[in-house]
Amino acid sequence: MHALDWHLANSTHVEALPARLLRPRARANADARALAQAAWCLRRKSDGRFLATYDGRRLHALCHGLAREPGIGEAIAAIEASCATAGATGSLPLAGLEERLASLGLDAAYGKSTGLVLVPEPSRLEFAGYDRYRRPLWLLEPAARAWRRMQRAALADGVALDAISGYRSHDYQLGIFERKLARGQTVQQILAVNAAPGYSEHHGGLAMDIGTPGEPPAEESFETTPAFAWLRGQAGRFGFRMSYPRDNPHGISYEPWHWCWQPPAPAGASPASV
Structure with a gap:
């Protein structure tokens, strides 16, 4: 795959990166396995904390309290939208x-x-x-x-x-x-x-x-x-x-x-x- 086919799907609180870019950095065995099987990794924008991997259907938590983390649903929607628009981009709201x-x-x-x-x-x-x-x-x-x-x-x-x-x-x-x-x-x-x-x-x-x-x-x-x-x-x-x-x-x-x-x-x- 050409490098420019990789993209970041952005949302207000969470950004989603291609998991393949992060695999060499995985330290824990469980995290490495999750990244190997996932297409995306979700990261909190405020502090860079990795929150979960996503394989297109299921989330795998990389932190405690994922269910309470704001913006996960919005991030998944951003992934789906970014893949469906084939390179088109919009702008996030300036809320906050x-x-x-x-x-x-x-x-x-x-x-x-x-x-x-x-x-x-x-x-x-x-x-x-x-x-x-x-x-x-x-x-x-x-x-x-x-x-x-x-x-x-x-x-x-x-x-x-x-x-x-x-x-x-x-x-x-x-x-x-x-x-x-x-x-x-x-x-x-x-x-x-x-x-x-x-x-x-x-x-x-x-x-x-x-x-x-x-x-x-x-x-x-x-x-x-x-x-x-x-x-x-x-x-x-x-x-x-x-x-x-x-x-x-x-x-x-x-x-x-x-x-x-x-x-x-x-x-x-x-x-x-x-």
């Missing part, structure tokens, strides 16, 4: 996002002051290979295909590009804030380098952080590498643009590693109308 923002002391004024917009999560994302840490990289289908083409083209020019991260859920973004707050940073300090939950381009499955072997991830020094020079000259051919150049209007720190895929402009459209 206001509460997440309020917990950080933020409201709609944040979007107005930064010019950032709310980004819903897709209901389906495609497997685009692995990132630097051997984690599955999830993107929307056109971005996944463009990334793979761009990575091959760079390698043909002697430049190695690797993915640092791609899609992130709202819950994952909130976790970044919670961890940094626990280390003593203020919300305003975090907002200088991370968009508020719901406002990150990573939520939509079109943005990714790009690196190159031997270079630390998400550091400004990336701009001195041949990989960055190649991206500046060639990424536009594949639909990618750098989202946060120096002095960008959103108040986000310069991020030479953060690139976002944009759909091609309709024929005859002017740049101002796209």
Whole structure:
């Protein structure tokens, strides 16, 4: 099966991943057997906890209290819908996002002051290979295909590009804030380098952080590498643009590693109308 035939089925609280991607990581014998027989593995989005496997008919619990876990039925429905639509994707509702923002002391004024917009999560994302840490990289289908083409083209020019991260859920973004707050940073300090939950381009499955072997991830020094020079000259051919150049209007720190895929402009459209 071609790698891009693997996909993530997304729902509000739980995401479903192809079990074959997780089999090498199984430690317990019972879990390994369950993964070997299942098509899907269900994972809680708030903390990454694996909850159950699903073979298309039955659930096998990987945690205690599965019956009390919210969102399992919605996740199974998401699996069935994602398989039935053959690559089509919709957007998940933004329910609960206001509460997440309020917990950080933020409201709609944040979007107005930064010019950032709310980004819903897709209901389906495609497997685009692995990132630097051997984690599955999830993107929307056109971005996944463009990334793979761009990575091959760079390698043909002697430049190695690797993915640092791609899609992130709202819950994952909130976790970044919670961890940094626990280390003593203020919300305003975090907002200088991370968009508020719901406002990150990573939520939509079109943005990714790009690196190159031997270079630390998400550091400004990336701009001195041949990989960055190649991206500046060639990424536009594949639909990618750098989202946060120096002095960008959103108040986000310069991020030479953060690139976002944009759909091609309709024929005859002017740049101002796209």
